[in-house]
Amino acid sequence: xxxxxxxxxxxxxxxxxxxxxxxxxxxxxxxxxxxxxxxxxxxxxxxxxxxxxxxxxxxxxxxxxxxxxxxxxxxxxxxxxxxxxxxxxxxxxxxxxxxxxxxxxxxxxxxxxxxxxxxxxxxxxxxxxxxxxxxxxxxxxxxxxxxxxxxxxxxxxxxxxxxxxxxxxxxxxxxxxxxxxxxxxxxxxxxxxxxxxxxxxxxxxxxxxxxxxxxxxxxxxxxxxxxxxxxxxxxxxxxxxxxxxxxxxxxxxxxxxxxxxxxxxxxxxxxxxxxxxxxxxxxxxxxxxxxxxxxxxxxxxxxxxxxxxxxxxxxxxxxxxxxxxxxxxxxxxxxxxxxxxxxxxxxxxxxxxxxxxxxxxxxxxxxxxxxxxxxxxxxxxxxxxx
Numbered sequence: 001x002x003x004x005x006x007x008x009x010x011x012x013x014x015x016x017x018x019x020x021x022x023x024x025x026x027x028x029x030x031x032x033x034x035x036x037x038x039x040x041x042x043x044x045x046x047x048x049x050x051x052x053x054x055x056x057x058x059x060x061x062x063x064x065x066x067x068x069x070x071x072x073x074x075x076x077x078x079x080x081x082x083x084x085x086x087x088x089x090x091x092x093x094x095x096x097x098x099x100x101x102x103x104x105x106x107x108x109x110x111x112x113x114x115x116x117x118x119x120x121x122x123x124x125x126x127x128x129x130x131x132x133x134x135x136x137x138x139x140x141x142x143x144x145x146x147x148x149x150x151x152x153x154x155x156x157x158x159x160x161x162x163x164x165x166x167x168x169x170x171x172x173x174x175x176x177x178x179x180x181x182x183x184x185x186x187x188x189x190x191x192x193x194x195x196x197x198x199x200x201x202x203x204x205x206x207x208x209x210x211x212x213x214x215x216x217x218x219x220x221x222x223x224x225x226x227x228x229x230x231x232x233x234x235x236x237x238x239x240x241x242x243x244x245x246x247x248x249x250x251x252x253x254x255x256x257x258x259x260x261x262x263x264x265x266x267x268x269x270x271x272x273x274x275x276x277x278x279x280x281x282x283x284x285x286x287x288x289x290x291x292x293x294x295x296x297x298x299x300x301x302x303x304x305x306x307x308x309x310x311x312x313x314x315x316x317x318x319x320x321x322x323x324x325x326x327x328x329x330x331x332x333x334x335x336x337x338x339x340x341x342x343x344x345x346x347x348x349x350x351x352x353x354x355x356x357x358x359x360x361x362x363x364x365x366x367x368x369x370x371x372x373x374x375x376x377x378x379x380x381x382x383x384x385x386x
Contacts, residue, residue: 026054056238104345142172144172147179163192201330205251278306279305328343329366334370
């Protein structure tokens, strides 16, 4: 079925058997435990809400459907999802090749937790060139970890080519698909073994739930992930599962508006005298525009740009905005703006940020679904205050 249909109906078929209520929307099952008739097996398939909950299960079916995969798992946060992947697939002495342009929290998790405390090695490379990934693969490489588009420089990598390189070396490929959302990109179609999301962002879309998701079509991998999720307890609550499932139902409509507004703003910024550079894959000037057209069905609502002048100019510009909330996170219906060097990527050492290209003049924008003319007018007046 089509994406829009799956987003609404997957996991939520009304129960009209036995003594049904006929709920069109899956109820919020708040029960922590579930009674059974027989000692040997749970009557309805559920025994304890950490191990499985009907509301969360419905969401997990929906997550799998919209990523064109077989299995989905819902977590308490995006980082909880990433932690579970690492716990499931890595051990002391293993090696991971990762895109150097990553969300700051992901990089902190890798370097400060899994590298320093668990002896897992990480190599960060510019994955825009697949040869850079190939050169870093070793005999002990177990994972290749990608973001596409990346946070915050909105860079892309060729998922299909890199998946081929990784699989030739018996390594798995994880793709963080948060910036694109499943509506505009489905990495499993290009050979990714695992897709991870912060559902806090586009998938929920309303800035009122923190959560994460892992999606795969591999039976063995799914069982490993589910075991470690249950063992560690990194599960999404029933209420948050309800919120995320509700958000998914409008994902297609929201993403179309996010993209339309982002494109208009990217064009406005590209012609502005106070802007040094704009990073948005929907612009023909983006170095990977052709790859974006081939790999994605749309360009999403995330962009970043570099402001001319000193860091003080950036701070003044951000303080003078009215419609754009100065806040971390992204993917909500409201427009957000932030300064990566001092906010989302502050945990990345300055030298590493500079090496990747996250400089003090960089501004990241999550374009919402408001009226585009109003958003552009707000940016214009903030530029005028400089």
